[in-house]
Amino acid sequence: MNEVFFLVEEALEGGYTAKAIGESIFTEAETIDELKTNIRESVHCHFDDDKLPKIIRLHLVKEEIISV
Numbered sequence: 792m793n794e795v796f797f798l799v800e801e802a803l804e805g806g807y808t809a810k811a812i813g814e815s816i817f818t819e820a821e822t823i824d825e826l827k828t829n830i831r832e833s834v835h836c837h838f839d840d841d842k843l844p845k846i847i848r849l850h851l852v853k854e855e856i857i858s859v
Contacts, residue, residue, distance in 0.1 A: 795844040796813070
């Protein structure tokens, strides 16, 4: 595996959550920089060294509500 994809969303209670697509990895943090650090650590914990992906791709989702 060369890449692992994460869906990053703003949490309702504040901060951010990240869920890996196709893997059982989930992490959260208060800031984007903290989240990136947590994602790297989670990926290193989840994969063996010989299967470690070369790229972590983040898909950031921001939901906004506007009135009509």
